[in-house]
Amino acid sequence: MSDVEQLRQQMEKQGDLVRELKAARAEKAQVDAQVAVLLALKDKLKIASGGGEAEAPKKKGSGGGEAFVLKVPKGTKDYSPKEMSVRTEIFRTIVSVFEKHGAVTIDTPVFELKEVLVGKYGEDSKLIYDLKDQGGEECSLRYDLTVPFARYVALNKIANIKRYHLAKVYRRDQPAITKGRMREFYQCDFDIAGSYDAMIPDAECVRVAVDVLSQLDVGKFVIKLNHRKILDAIFEVSGVPADKVRAISSAVDKLDKVSWAEVRREMTDEKGLDAAVADRIGEYVQISGNGEVVLAQLQALPELMASTKAQEGVKDMGLFFKYAKIYGILDHVSFDMSLARGLDYYTGVIYEAVLVEENVRPATTEAPAAASTKKSSKKGKGDDEDESQVRVGSIAAGGRYDGLVGMFSSTMHAKGKKTDVPCVGISFGVERIFSLVMARKEKQEIKANRTQVYVISFGDKSENSLLEERMRIAAELWDAGIAAEFAYKLVPRRDAQYDACDKSVIPWAVIIGNTEIDQGVVKIKNMAHKDELEKDGVVVARSLMVAELKQRLQI
Amino acid sequence: MSDVEQLRQQMEKQGDLVRELKAARAEKAQVDAQVAVLLALKDKLKIASGGGEAEAPKKKGSGGGEAFVLKVPKGTKDYSPKEMSVRTEIFRTIVSVFEKHGAVTIDTPVFELKEVLVGKYGEDSKLIYDLKDQGGEECSLRYDLTVPFARYVALNKIANIKRYHLAKVYRRDQPAITKGRMREFYQCDFDIAGSYDAMIPDAECVRVAVDVLSQLDVGKFVIKLNHRKILDAIFEVSGVPADKVRAISSAVDKLDKVSWAEVRREMTDEKGLDAAVADRIGEYVQISGNGEVVLAQLQALPELMASTKAQEGVKDMGLFFKYAKIYGILDHVSFDMSLARGLDYYTGVIYEAVLVEENVRPATTEAPAAASTKKSSKKGKGDDEDESQVRVGSIAAGGRYDGLVGMFSSTMHAKGKKTDVPCVGISFGVERIFSLVMARKEKQEIKANRTQVYVISFGDKSENSLLEERMRIAAELWDAGIAAEFAYKLVPRRDAQYDACDKSVIPWAVIIGNTEIDQGVVKIKNMAHKDELEKDGVVVARSLMVAELKQRLQI
Missing domain, CATH: 3.40.50.800 (Anticodon-binding domain)
Known part of the structure; x- marks a missing residue:
């Protein structure tokens, strides 16, 4: 790599880091320090490239030997043979667990008709990659594997299926160096679709999560659980107006990233919630811990339990913990009222697996400067975990979404009756798992070929x-x-x-x-x-x- | 599926078929017959959908229960669990052969910077899918795996690598029902990059092709071979002006689809080639058959052998057939002056594997009407094969491309010296192989899960x-x-x-x-x-x- 190119890449990474710190509202001193590094790199680059503008790669086409900086698109990466050897092994482990639970696999196109994705991702819809309209249909790259799965079930009129799908998804997000957040990344999904008795497939999805994470040996993890209906009941009895529920829910979802004070400020100042209502929410969302203990705590709250939704949610979770005990996974789960999950389509149990160990290592692509920043801003564990800690820590998530297939069935039959196919599933974020396994393997010799x-x-x-x-x-x-x-x-x-x-x-x-x-x-x-x-x-x-x-x- | 929707899909397929027949300049009677079917479908649809305009699915968004026709984008398909089971098995076989030859695997992003793809595909560049410019870099979906591989080698300054890559590629082509030609499809590529002694890796690539096709048990096949330098010499000594060589070469490349008379007409009428020159080309491109026999034939042509290019090409092919004999693959290869290959980047040996059996079956997605058309238009084997026969028949292709990595190296080093990394490779078109294997398996029970x-x-x-x-x-x-x-x-x-x-x-x-x-x-x-x-x-x-x-x- 030429010096100029190296400098450009360093500068780009440093720029990402600064934007990221600003977005996370980091302390001013910390931001200023990183901006200083950025400016120094800029100066160096000016000198190395013989003066002139240094910010952007110049676009002059590839003919004539003129320089455009050869690279992969922002937020994407190549996988080297050694990395592929590790990735293949991770996939093999994940697939073996999925297949142990009887799942079959399907494949869907990397892009869908734009209409299929519209209205499924709430605020995040702005992150969807659209294809250029070159005459023909309007298409977008898939944002996750869940919506294409629901589309597949609806289109093929499938009544029940247990399927897994390992494939890349696309999000026009700001790539985050410290968090391994990419624009192109793999998801490994396991979902059970079909009308079954309550919580049986739900408990199996969490058992699958425990099996996968145990076999991948990623270190100590905990799976936080909550139930959409209990969360809705909390907002209801706290006095959140119906039209503010989604906005307030998305504020609560940030509790794993920012403090309660900050979330409360967002609720009251930005979203116009009454302070007393916010404080009532604040009391509920602090509740977390062992399943049976939390269930007892909730059942001792007459105001909450007066809500039908709360009763339904608590009944579900009672069953869930009974089954989780049979499956031997109680040690790995925690019932946590602050878990809200961003996506609109969840209707029942929701969960998120997070690493709790100090073994959370930076991604391999990370710049040294970013790594040290991350360490220095790390505060500790629990509800006060800072952003970098938790974001790298979150490695799987999912829940029940009973209405998504029906959204497609209703659009398909102009006059027709709507057919819902209830679904529950779990999605593994493999890039983070990959970074952890790579970091552990780096010292060993990885054989990328199979030559004998x-x-x-x-x-x-x-x-x-x-x-x-x-x-x-x-x-x-x-x-x-x-x-x-x-x-x-x-x-x-x-x-x-x-x-x-x-x-x-x-x-x-x-x-x-x-x-x-x-x-x-x-x-x-x-x-x-x-x-x-x-x-x-x-x-x-x-x-x-x-x-x-x-x-x-x-x- | 509703009647209306079924009709729409049938109509769309029928429309594709008509366009396809027209593009292939099929006989008028045949086109007219299919147009009649299309019009009949149109009428039926008008009745079924209660009158009104029937052509295009209406776009009204997915909200409010209004009908948009739920489907996958044109030219793409879902893979069902049973299909995935067959596809996975095909991939496993292909990978096992690639690994037997010592290859490692890499992965690259599904989209590249637009500049990376520009100027690599000649006329076919119009088929590249661009992403919408949503602020940021201009990107395009990969058109093949060869250019991203060359970009990878250049970017990472790799001197030599033997790599395989199984991944989807994207072409905004007219999907061809009878040919299993899709807009999203898998390629399985094996390439050897590095400066080595002549024809050693080239012969191994063809051996890999023979191993893969034999193990997949796709029926009888033949691998046609030619050499870019010999082809260039033929054009030179026939008197093709330098500025017409690419256009004439691309006309010759159609010889597996249309008759010599048609190719000759294109050369003289459309491309303004002198009739005498065309006739001289006509004599050369008829030469084909056993390697040593063809070599002797060429060497007996003093006019051709006066060309340095022809001498170099003949010397290469002499070595090739010597090595091919050691590798035990002579029975599978044919030296064929009419093989030209469309892409610009080939510089040495080129090859294409075609099925020669009557076991060439339609793709599983094919509509019944299309299948019968295909059968009725089938004429026979050999150089007179019609389009559908040969297109379904072509299942792998490749060649030597010594300049492609250098194109990226030169763009990368503004001042720098250009570093070429010579490459040779083979790409398998898996959709066709998949159709063949699926057709054979349909009667058997395919177990898509692994539940014991x-x-x-x-x-x-x-x-x-x-x-x-x-x-x-x-x-x-x-x-x-x-x-x-x-x-x-x-x-x-x-x-x-x-x-x-x-x-x-x-x-x-x-x-x-x-x-x-x-x-x-x-x-x-x-x-x-x-x-x-x-x-x-x-x-x-x-x-x-x-x-x-x-x-x-x-x-």
């Missing part, structure tokens, strides 16, 4: 190349299902071939020279253990090579 | 539900890594539970009733073979249930 054997030749003369013999051996290995490589050179250097084995962590080598060819043998050498007993390899007849290797590879 | 055990309870009374016991057993099975399901009902019907096993092809059942609970046992029953010896299942102690199942499942 490297075919080496010695003593080649350019007039008497052994290339063809290496090719012949490789073809024989491929035919036998053995993964094999060799140097794509007529006369490769001895060292280069050994280096290739080391670099690609290839466990076995087949070695030939003129002597071996004359005698009709090959040398087989263990490159992984560099076995002292077989330091120079073992010599086997060429005709026994495949059998010998299969035995050593245990295939 | 279904937990059944009998004799539940609503006052004495066995739900919790089923949950307890399922949790125990999950803990042991066994994939298990049960009915999400308090009191499920006996038949419904058996039906669930059959429908999901679940091989084993654990059955409990009040008797079994009292005695501390469970019944284990084979649901797949319905074993006569164990017709009613075997009774085992509850404590031995997991061990017994593991033994039967061989895990």
Whole structure:
């Protein structure tokens, strides 16, 4: 990378960091410090690029050798082979749990008709990526996998399905360096659609979350639970006007990011809520902890329990905790009145899994400056956790959404009767899990290929190349299902071939020279253990090579 | 699906078919027949929808229950669980071959900066999907995986890599019903980048193609080969002016779709080529067949061999066929002067794999009308194959592109020296392979889930539900890594539970009733073979249930 380009990338990251700090209303001193870093980078860049404007990559097309800064779009990233090896392993673990619970998988297009996404995401709709209108239909990139799933269920008139879907989703959000928040990122979703008895699929979704997070070994986590109906009842009995419920709910949802004082200020100053009403809400949303304890606490509040909604929600949660006990997941869950979840479509139980350990590490793409900022602004655990802590911590979320499929069914049948298919599901945010696993693995050697054997030749003369013999051996290995490589050179250097084995962590080598060819043998050498007993390899007849290797590879 | 909606979809497909026939300059009678079908559908739709305009779905947003036709965007499709099961298996086979040849995998964003794609696809650039400019960078969906790969290699300054990438690409093409041509579709690419000795990686790419197509069992196929330099020499010695070479090359590329007479007409009438020049080209492009025979034919043409380019190309192909022989793939390849390949970036060997069997079946999404048209317009094999035959037949293609990475390196280093990384690769068009495999599998039962055990309870009374016991057993099975399901009902019907096993092809059942609970046992029953010896299942102690199942499942 050229100096100029490196500086530009640093500057861009620093700019993101500053915007992010401002958005999070960080302390002025902290913002000023980072702005100073940004200005210093700007100066450096001006010098390095020979003066002139430094902010934006220049767009001059790719012809003629003019510079546009080659990069991936903002908020997206490439995955290297080693990263892909880790990602594939994470996906394999997640899929194995989903399949253990009987789920099938589907795939849907990366873009949907714009109408499908309209009116599903509330305020966040502004983050939807639209395709340019190039003649034809208006389309948008999917924002999540839940709405396309509901569309799929409605379009195909499916009465029940348990499906998983691992795919990328797209949000035109401000990419957040400290939080691993990307514009293109994977979601891994597990959902159960169908009319069933209360809370049975709901409890299984949370069990799936526990299974996945335990098997991925991401550290200690807790799954916060709440119920939309209880939350609605709280707002009702606190005296929130009906037209303010969504706005107030979205303010409460920020309690994992900002203090109660700040949320209260937003409710009263920005959203015009009566101070006494806000204070009543404040008392309710502090309630959290062990399921049965919280249930008892709620049932001891006659004002709240007078609400039918509260009764329904409490009854659901009673069942939920009974089933959660059978599933052995009580240790991992917490019943938390401050959990509100942003999306409009939830109708029942809602949940969010957060990491509670100090093992919350920065994303691998993070700039050093950002990492230190994050650490310095970290305050502690619990309800006072600061933004960076909680945001990196949140790794899965979901809930029940009984009305979403019906929204499509009703639009589909102009005259028709509306058919609801109740759904509940959980979505894993894999980028964060990926960062954690990568951080843990970095010290180890990651083998990105699956090559088992490297075919080496010695003593080649350019007039008497052994290339063809290496090719012949490789073809024989491929035919036998053995993964094999060799140097794509007529006369490769001895060292280069050994280096290739080391670099690609290839466990076995087949070695030939003129002597071996004359005698009709090959040398087989263990490159992984560099076995002292077989330091120079073992010599086997060429005709026994495949059998010998299969035995050593245990295939 | 409502009648109106069904009609609309039929009409849309029929419209596509008509446009397609026109574009392919089909016989007038054939076009007229399909237009008549279209008009009849239009009339039907007018009646069904109660008169009024019938062409386009009305856009009224999704609110208020107004009808917009719920569907996926044109040229895209959903994959059902059974289709996904088949697709996953195809991918697994392809990946296993790629990994057998030592490839690692990477991932790149689904969209790239617009500048990255500009100037790479010639005339086809008009098919690129752009994202709407919503403030920020201008981006486009990837058109293939080759250009993003070259961008990745340049951006990360990689000197050599052998990588595979399975991902969706996007083309705003007219979706072609008869050809399985989609706007969103998967490509499976294998590429070798790096400076190596001539034709070694090239021959391996074709070996990879043979391995993949053989293992997927798609029927008889042939891989047509040619060399860009030989083709350029042919145009040169035939007397094509330098500024017409690309246009003439793209006309020749149509020889697998239309007759020589038609291509000749395009060259002379549309592209203003001298008739004598066209005739000279005509003689060259007829040459095809066995590699060594064609090489000898070319070498016997002094006019052609006077060209340095032809000499270089012939030398390359000589090496290629030598290596292809060692790799045991000569039976699958044909050296064909009429293969031109559309894309600009190829610089050396080019190839395309086509099916030659009558097993070329229509895509599963195809409408019946389209299928019969396709069959009736099918003429035969060889160079006279009609469009539908060849297009469905083409299932993989690729070649050498030595300049593409350099295009990015030069844009990256404003002052810098240009670094070329020579590349060669192959891309599999999976939708077509998928259609073939699906068509073959349709009669068989496809198990889309991996559930091993279904937990059944009998004799539940609503006052004495066995739900919790089923949950307890399922949790125990999950803990042991066994994939298990049960009915999400308090009191499920006996038949419904058996039906669930059959429908999901679940091989084993654990059955409990009040008797079994009292005695501390469970019944284990084979649901797949319905074993006569164990017709009613075997009774085992509850404590031995997991061990017994593991033994039967061989895990």
